[in-house]
Amino acid sequence: MIICERKPIDEIKGFIAGKKKVLLVGCRGCVTVCNAGGTKEVEILAALLRLDAQKEGVELTVDEFTLERQCDPEYVDELADLVAKGYEVILSMACSVGPQFLSRRYPKERVFPSLNTCFIGGALAHGVWAEHCQACGNCIIHNYGGMCPVSRCSKSIMNGPCGGSSNGVCEISKEVECVWHLIASKYMDEGRLEEFAPIQPIKDWSKSRDGGPRKIVREELVK
Amino acid sequence: MANSTNKSGAVMVIGGGIAGIQAALDLAEMGFYVYMVEKGPAIGGRMAQLDKTFPTNDCSICMISPKLNDVGGHINIEILTLTDVLSVKGGEGDFSVTVRKNPRYIDMSKCIACGECAAKCPKKVSNYFNEGVDNRKAIYVEYAQAVPLKFSINAAECIYLTKGKCGNCQKVCPAKAVNYEDKAEEVTLRVGSVVVASGFDVFDPSVAETYRYGQWPNIITSMEYERILSASGPFQGHLVRPSDHKEPKKIAWLQCVGSRDVNRCDKRYCSAVCCMYAIKEAVISKEHSPSLEASIFYMDIRTYGKDFEKYYNRAQDAGVKFVRSRIHTLTPGADGNTVLEYIDDAGEKQSETFDLVVLSVGLTPRVNLPKLAESLEIDLNEDGFVQTQPLTPINSTRAGVFACGAVNEPKDIPFTVMEASAAAEAAGRVIAEAKGTMTKSRVYPPERDVKNEVPRIGVFICHCGINIASVINIQEVVDYCQDLPFVELCTNTLFACSADSLGKIKEAIDEHKLNRLVVASCTPRTHEPMFREALAQAGLNKYLFEMANIRDQNSWVHQKEPAKATQKAKDLVRGAVAKAALLEQMYQTKVSLTKEALVVGAGAAGLNSALSIAKLGYPVHLVEKTDTLGGNGPKIFSREKDVRGYMVKLIKEVEENPNIKIYRNSYPTSSHGFVGNFETKFQGPDGEFSIAHGVTVLCAGGHAHKPTSYLYGENPNVLLSLDMDELLATNSETIKKPGQTFAFIQCVESRDPDRPYCSKICCTHSIESALTILDRNPEATIYILCRDIRTYGFREKLYQEARSRGVRFIKYCLDCGKPEVVAGANGKLNITIKDHVLNRPLLIEADYVTLATGIDPTPMREEIVEVFKGQLSAEGFLFEAHMKLRPVDLATDGQFLAGLAHYPKPLEETIVQAKASAARVATILSKDHIMVGGVIAVVDPDKCAVCCTCVRACPVQVPKIVRNETDPALRGHAYMEPAMCHGCGVCVSECPGKAIKFQFFTDEQLLAKVEAMIVEKKAKPA
């Protein structure tokens, strides 16, 4: 899933400075699952903003609404009646797709992101998420013991490890495990290190960002 | 239920301490009616007096308090306080017990425990609950959490009752509860069996002149020290010494005062708990004041229980000093200090001054136990405790009378709790056919459905006599609350909890068509069940009730600020009313259950558990991994008991019991379900099979550790304890050859960093073996090389016998070097050890060396832990639900454990734990259904984002992601099995989709309450 975290409250306060009517829109997709933008986070952010306004003696209305997903127009449509009430600011608590879809659908509204979209990853434990993909467009993890060197090696090298690997961790930080150490260990444990020894060919990066923003069109689905 | 037997379905439990409480609760839940007889004015016993408990440092009163309330509120437990047992006639199944209820001089139905009486009572007397460290009044409650929470007058202390003057308490009692005319009353009760759980007395050290107890103020007993440490004790938890109320800087604990001392104290046995409680007190004291110097003077440190050894190690790391010395003389020092003189390990004489000396006093039989035993017609042993036999450790000498806890032998709380459950099993078993014949159940009128009604709230503000009314202006609160939203009726009442007030509340519900109720009075902890009951009787759902605590948390704590207290009362009632308006009807639902048990493992624990469950009347599936039953049992030889004969008989009984189905060569592969409804798959000799069961008992066992040291496996004369047992059991002639030398080495690969636990049985076992050798070969020379000798309880007598018969004990320690064993040229085994007295190496030429290795748990990770979702300790033993009070339960409801899988223990304790597991099993299987629901978390599937947050956050692994019930193709959602949810609300507070509702504490209810408490009145809706 897409892992996000909430922007610092100061930044969000900056978006609504001087405004009196704000709509805060959550998303029940990835950001609910990664505890960044679901109903609960919407409720907390709204409460913080209200509290801040109350403290300053500023008039502020924050309305809350959580969509099924902000990355599908049909769901974004559901906001129409609410938006018609007239908000000075719409804060999206989704990944960066959310505020873009909201802006496109409601072009007259001022839409701001309240989350920073961080990476594609998964939960390692309660409250811990780690990056596992950089959307390079050409998956090769089968060649690396089921691990992704593109996203999980600091240098994204294809034939590692580099000299910075020490005791299983990366030289950039002891908190970062060296994926090359994990890959090599796995092959060793399975007694097939020789399968892994050959130099891997140069990766085809053409499906990554070389053609600008990417788009997928499934002709059989297109009406 | 028709009673087709002449047996009574009631049991009498004598003693209201933790042993009696556990036995009573188990019996009541097993389907028997319980009379709990308590000599004092309240139940709770010794545990209520303790500050913290080892080895978890849990607050003692916090743990026992919920149990007290469970007993107090149980419909099938009748507490008889201030009551003595006079005689027990008849026999097993049909006893007539005559008891005398002594006068309390307080009408329990009227007393509101306000304390006005005690405040005005002029008579100060020594407060025995605080061990006499401070005073109380002649009219008193023992402690704040007492059950029943009712005052009583001690007639011998009361001025009115002794001299006919005073009468203050009667004058001031706002409830008119004082009755000086109260008289003793004799009652005869018919019961089927009796459980004696009357506990112990603390040894009085004043009989031993040496200790200067009672002469010097800063010499105190450990029990006094507990009260001093306690926050509710005489010094409110400030660690000060009695003489000058100054904080002590150096404290000494003297062990074995009134234990292991025939000369001065006439006590031969070890009191079994003092080492641990002294260490605990030292550790807690150092937490109170880190610079404190704490020294413990001991003979042997006996930290033999689960996690005790690690606790001892941590205490050493924390700087508690341990000195192996028995102090013979105390000398007075300056400023109330005491000088102790002792010889240290190096043989040097030392003299040290202490501010405070704590005597670690032993446990002795109750002073009235001989009289009680006479009434019960049971025998006491030579030490004055209830006589039992090793293999029937809870049976007294009279059929149908069972004993548990420290009344049998000194013991700690977990083992007391195990024995109490085992006693419940025994007491229940002899009247199994009368189950349910004496129990009561509550019947209610049909419930009025108020779901679609606008809230109509009734508010009752209690005066509690003058308890609340003397501080809070009740009328002002009443007037104020009339206009709160949805309030239909607001009135005051003198005592909300009195029978007539409860009647009026019920009438008001009818008359005013109330559908929510708020009572502003004392604390819901004690009174909520009573008011909920009143609602149920008036045909309202019992959850439509909310309390405002305006006494314990208001009038009592703001006595000098009536205006503010009145304002606070308004706030609290406003909050309660706001929450009440949002309360919803909640229902518990009935879930059927499989009334069959699964027992895994057929060693002594599993066999006993299965047999006991079967005899209580429930089918048992006994699954054993190997092809033989018995586990370690048939390999054991004991001088004190015929273990092998016992095991043969036990196995035969199990095999012949029609209620038990045995599956050999089988092991579990997967299990699912919840209490009452489990299903477990097994791999057996003929392939896979499956068993449906309502409960599970895990008895996976353990085995003797096989060492790699001391020539084991290399030299045929180096034996393990069980090898020696085999020689002794077969009466081997080799043992009897004259002139032989036998050496036992204790703690082999045990109590070391790899196995930081004591296996509990090895000291006693080696000594038993040594004595058997001496019985058969009186000329043999025997050495036992040991660290601490841990013959706890009555086992100490074996140690005394061994010493008196010439067994030589040589102590070694890990730091100063373990013994070394090499094969000698003469075919002998040469042992070198440094003698601690001579302080030089000693050579022993032994014919046999027996290694007392510890017990390793059976590896349980795959077949037990992964299948049944248990947890293992670092040492590989199963984690029980609570170390102190739930030693037979696993964390998952409906799962239990017994035997070595829990922790190393001697056979007699395994038997106890196994029988206890049967009682715990019966508390579930005795029911026709289980009630689930209530104050728990419930998921709204539509809102669930299947994110797994609850799955990860739950402390007891209850939430699961399940398929949609109506259509498996639909999206799944999180699901919490109502029977499993413990009701903490952690998941609710973390759910990112706000899909989980915590019933009775919903966000809406709590938010409304909080807002209403802060924000002044809102207008009543039109």
Next chain:
Amino acid sequence: MSEFEPKIIAFCCQYCAYNAADTAGSMRLQYTPNVEIVLIPCSGRFDVILALKAFQSGADGVYVAGCLEGGCHFLDGNIRAKKRVVYLQNELKKIGLEPERLAMVNVSASQGPQFAAYVDEFAGVVKGLGPSPVKKQLAA
């Protein structure tokens, strides 16, 4: 002007903290009436929104009281509550509300004296901070 009387809400768990408050009552320990208690089943039920709502409604201080660490009847509810308290303290700081207005305390059931002492101590801290800026605005 009369002395500032803060309004403080305490969320107390049923097993230990609420029990400790009752114990303080039965011991007749006198403490400031500024604190009012809301019963929750476990401090793990404490939800940040509860504290936010209290502050929004004009509370000058909020604290959560749970069992002693290691003594939670639901294993780690009190630890989780503590983390939420710390999290919210940081957020309050960022919107310019003194984080000292929110706290977590651990008491056992028998610690009536400690409970009472804590009430006074916390009320003292809040008094020192003065009325919540939110409340000032509400009153205005």
